[in-house]
Amino acid sequence: MPSRGLSRGDVAATALRLIDDDGLPDFTMRRLAALLGVQASAIYWHFPNKQALLAEVADRILAGHGPGSAAEPWQERVRGEAAAIRDALLEHRDSAEIVVSTMALGLGSDRALVRLTAALEAGPFTADDTRRAAAVVLHFVLGHVSLEQQRLWYDRLGARDGHLVMLRDLSSVDDFRFGIRTVVLGLSSINSQQSRQ
Structure with missing residues (x-):
């Protein structure tokens, strides 16, 4: 189940902010989950893998x-x-x-x-x-x-x-x-x- 109130858009927007701050080489799903205050499984509810998330980031x-x-x-x-x-x-x-x-x-x-x-x-x-x-x-x-x-x-x-x-x-x-x-x-x-x- 996704974390209450955490949307696909929230995940992608936060991922983009994290990349802007720290760069793509340091971007991990674990760091993103920590920034969102959730377990990594909550991110995988919205995106099956890291590359799918990055595709959404690219679209943004x-x-x-x-x-x-x-x-x-x-x-x-x-x-x-x-x-x-x-x-x-x-x-x-x-x-x-x-x-x-x-x-x-x-x-x-x-x-x-x-x-x-x-x-x-x-x-x-x-x-x-x-x-x-x-x-x-x-x-x-x-x-x-x-x-x-x-x-x-x-x-x-x-x-x-x-x-x-x-x-x-x-x-x-x-x-x-x-x-x-x-x-x-x-x-x-x-x-x-x-x-x-």
């Missing part, structure tokens, strides 16, 4: 920002969605790793992919190209954020020479925007080549 992370305007051209929509996903990820520690592991196991929702797909569906692409392009953009976002988060962690540990790199330092934002612009230009180019054939 990606729910942090709403979709952009459907009235914009597809190129702007893709750039906007990519930036919104990045912003949502950067609000939480180790978020890229959590989302990637969840995707690799086929768990959780595909909210980010759905949003990127919807943005690309406004463009002149086939269904297959739309699906592939959405995956490419999402992989770029996750890879870029993963690098940003790793770099920040190493800076906190003093493992890198140089100044402290902040999550939102200007060069990272500029690099991210450049990368997304490059991907969008590449997609536009592919479409132009196909229309000439």
Whole structure:
């Protein structure tokens, strides 16, 4: 039986807070149960295992920002969605790793992919190209954020020479925007080549 008053949402929200505070490597179901003031079995009532819980955490992370305007051209929509996903990820520690592991196991929702797909569906692409392009953009976002988060962690540990790199330092934002612009230009180019054939 679940502990009285302990909901699935309570467990996931507390897990996310614990990861934000201590990081994913130190996150355990036992520590989460202690923070909630329950036995671990109360958590397993809501989630069959740790990875299922992390899938719910990933969904919460990606729910942090709403979709952009459907009235914009597809190129702007893709750039906007990519930036919104990045912003949502950067609000939480180790978020890229959590989302990637969840995707690799086929768990959780595909909210980010759905949003990127919807943005690309406004463009002149086939269904297959739309699906592939959405995956490419999402992989770029996750890879870029993963690098940003790793770099920040190493800076906190003093493992890198140089100044402290902040999550939102200007060069990272500029690099991210450049990368997304490059991907969008590449997609536009592919479409132009196909229309000439």
